Amino acid sequence: MYSFEPNEEQQMLIEAVNRYAANDLRPAGHDAEEEGKLPQKVVSKGWELGVLQASIPEAYGGFGEQSSVTGVLAAEEMAYGDLAGTLAVMTPSLFVTPILLAGTEAQKQQFIPPVIEADWQPYTAALLEYKFDFDPNDLQTKAKADGADYVLNGEKAFVPFAKDAAAMIVYASLDGQTQGFIVSRGAKGLSVADEREKLMSLNALPMYRVKLDGVRVPKSNRLGGEAGHDYKPILAAHWVAQAALAVGVANAAFEYSRDYAKEREAFGVKIAQKQAIAFMLAEMATEIEASRVFNWEAAWKLDTGAEDAYKQAYLSAMGSMDMVMMVTDRAVQILGGYGYIREYPVEMWMRNGRGFATFTGLAIV
């Protein structure tokens, strides 16, 4: 049957995340962006909500089951507070979730509990590469079997917390297939740039270039062991996460500009009373809703193992990318000159918005 109602546990999680997003992330977001740093206590508080922990079975130190639907609901809600903050809180998922989805039993036992049972720590993953037509299914970083190891060569970009990460998953092309490799800090040949990435937004999230120069990874540290893994479920999990975050950011921009339009007067009426503004808002609300239900179905398909789950997750990322650009652009437009001023949050959301064309790999649920 059809139902659009989160279950009780999900409802509780949504409420908790919503409180955190509104009371902690949003107030910290602006200064964090300007200063390039998110207060650690805000990140820790987000971690303690247990969004990731609730997606991990007890056997590996968590207290729940992996569910894309639940992950999507939480991500939407958190990104409503602040995108960079959300990505920071969720960075350890980049390491844990792929292992849960594609790792061997031994890998799960070894790598998941130390992350899950502790305070927030920087575990991460490196997928993006610095080229205009970056394609997760056609990586320039290469892996080659060599004796008991794989040898990795290449360069990664936009790797969150790479500098301090205790370990990361590095995605590389092995015989043309994208595969994940668990690489520990200090591995020989692994070097993290000193300078942080300087991007159009996400300044609060420390991201780095990472070089791999003949990094040797034991075969047991290939995701899924020597037999490897199917990369599709991991990429699909990135896509639905990306779409959920786009919905959250768009919703933030929509609500802010809606409230502004109800306050701001021009020509003797509130500007929201002008159809030119009201229709923009109506279309923003409609498109957000369209992306949301589409992504919910994509997540549900991943959870139920539907045949076309991968395709719909892909389409969801594509569609939400356009939606969030349209919505955040209009939010700036509705605020007019103020929309352009950094004192107001909408210009940051618009910068966030454009990033969704590039953000694949920065979040996973």
Next chain:
Amino acid sequence: MSIEFETPKPIAQQQYVLKTVAENMMRSVSREMDENEHEIPYGYIEFMHTAMKATGAGSLAPKSEKKEEDPNKPKRPPIGYQLLAHMLEMLSWGDVGIYLCTPGGGLGAAAVQAAASPEQNRKFLARFADDLPTFAAMCMTESGAGSDTSAIKTNAVLDEKTNEWVINGEKIFVTGGHKSLVPNEKFGKGFIVVWASIDPSAGRAGMRGFVVEQGTPGVTVTKLENKLGIRASDTAAISLVDVRVPYDHVLGSPTVEKKTEKGFKKAMATFDATRPLVAATGIGVARAALEFVKEKLAENGVEVRYGLPRNKLTSIERDVIDMEIMLRAGWLMVIKAVWMADNSKPNALESSMSKVKAGDVTTKITQKAVELMGPLGYSQEFLLEKWFRDAKITDIYEGTGQINRLVVARQILGYSGRELR
């Protein structure tokens, strides 16, 4: 409850049957009906009437007696509107013009059901369960009153001597008006619901629906429109000159309650319920167009490579991908709106949003489809050019895209009609 997207079994079974109907009784005569506007698709009408009578699906006729419910049986959540939305989507995938000829009362009966007393319900709706297929139509629009329904000039005056309402006015764009009003030996006796003012000084508060039976003196079909699309469906102009109807043919309260717009709001409530259903018909047309495009591309060896970054896709791939996203999202918004209706959740916002989206989706997909298919899209050899013409009505009737945006905007802003005109 939890979030789920599994098509309920009864719906899946229904769709299986309806697809056969769509292919064999609709698509097969699509072109013929389009070329001969105002020809009546009797085969489809008679089949649907028999089928709906047998199954009760899609019918507004009052149910005879409620079956005793077994208290031990677990209660299934209601899916009536969901069934209907799926049915309309599939039939419109077949042919939306022919679908609009479905007997059973349509919008006319829906207006009765929304605003009538139980006695009126029995009196006016029982006929739809009779042996012959029967039609009813809704008469709202006038030449000077389209989206702005408060400008309606048709009036009804109570003749206290005979206790009859006397109605005068001119109505246009009445879907199914001909089949409802003009006697036809193959059909039962239909009616129209005429929206008229009982107190012109009261504005919308004075608006009421009146049931006017086929054969009532003074009511005539004066014109059948020639249209861009949905040509199988008749669109009538109706003139009412001193039309007398019995006192109890007024729907809702016969007196004007000052400062309320109850009478009119009931008409509008009809639209809340029917908007996602009309949206569903648009989605059906759009699906037909998109499936055609994908089929032709596949025949010609053009593959859509899902999963590639957008800047590696061809222009055709990008278009197909965009079409797929909007089609599915539009459909899911319909499903959500009718799911809410089934579960008695207020859905005015979701209803209107689904119609806004469907209007966009349906026109964009069919227009892009014709563009992509080149001569194949423009030729009458295929039905795509017809679907392009049929599709446009989705963004016009049952509230234009602009009116629906206004309704959505009022909902999200918490504004009244006065605050946001």
